[in-house]
Amino acid sequence: MIDLISIALITLGGVLIGLGVHFIPVGGAPAAMAQATGVGTGTVQLAAGAGLTGLISAGFMYNFLATSGSFTTSDFILVLASGAVGAMIMITVTMFIGQLVYVYCVGVPPVSAKVDVDPITGDRQDIYVSKGTEGHGVPTVSFVSGTIGALFGGMGGSLVYVQLMQIGNAPSDPAIVALAGIFATGVFYVNAVLASYNIGGTIEGFHDPKFKRVPKAIISCLVASLLCAIIAVPIMGGVS
Template identity: 45%
Template sequence: MIDPVTATIMIIAGGVLVGVCVHFIPASATGAMAAATGIATGPSMLSAGAGLAGIYAAAYSIDSGLAPVIISGAVGSALMLLITILCGNIVLAFGIGTPPVSGQTASGKSTFGGTKDIITGFEQEGYRSPGTDGHGMPFQTVVSGTIGALMGGAGGALVFYAVYSMTLPAISTENAVALAGIVAAGVFLINSVLPAYVLVGKTEGMFDMKIRSMHRTFISCLVTSSIVACVIYAISWLAVSGVVA
């Protein structure tokens, strides 16, 4: 178990990680029509899904200590995202007939410049269908998404473990796990929607120029998570010390 002040800091750090992770996960609503690179849903909803998968995974190792909980959360989240990307790519490639192409890279607007996949070196230009902004998830966006999901899952697990530690002295273990799970999910949803305003519904991850707006997400999530963490700390303290019935 950890002390309440450390737990509060963990909630803030977890909230910020959750917010920042959204910038790394490739997602776009128009991806459903193979009209943009990224998984076919809004960035915040996808990140929330990955985060919830991470929290479920973290809950299984709650008795093993902090490090296994964080690793479980991160791996569970990354696994969920990679399966989603794999299935999305299969559908797009064999169902629609579109190869995975980064729209931003194909048009030379990627963060690192050039028209090639930064990791595999595969040429992107020429494979993009006319009138679209790419389709599918090429390797560089998969790597970016995996980094994002690891961060998000770890962030969710941090919040989960912190709330669990703070509430455990006041309620039973089963109830503490349930309450920590729903509170961590709440913190995840609060922080994952804020970056959506910056991303305007579409991002290709860290190879998208929108990654440069990450400082705004960082500040917003830092302030929001701090307020939420302080509220959780204060109420847990009241509950543990029995000040209010």
């Protein structure tokens, strides 16, 4: 009756979401005024935006593959990849359009205040940071980091969703689809918020010193997702 593999996979999905949040360049309110590096909104909004887009693309792929016959392991990976790509497209578009606004409307150079030299391009950073600010826009390293974050986040969200759908075992039943979707969203929000509490609201990407706090978030997300998984698995089994 207790499906240990499903519980483990849903927990893994939750941990991936928590990990992904740490990569996404979130600037919060200071970034909205171009006074900090990152996109000018909260972690939860950015992660949820990317994660939910990932869920939609994963759901589309799952529906396409599962209703047409058997659902194999390679199909499973394809759905995860679809979710990851969906989330990555969403976050890159957000960062790119945000970047256009920062550069051409606000008039600031994209620059990181946490490192002196961009670890990817090798460009000098510190001399371009305006006095009294924490950097501006989305520099290359943050952009790459955000894309990696969306990969993890989208994959984690899709993993939770697909595993719940597999337990429900009725890919075309709207009740199962809606339940799996809303549970995946619930698990997503719990993990995204825990991760954003860990980074204290703002982070630039994997080059930020705050990134070293990742292990704590992984432990927290593991416990929280495990709890959600233990609750969610019998429910999905109970509906079908």
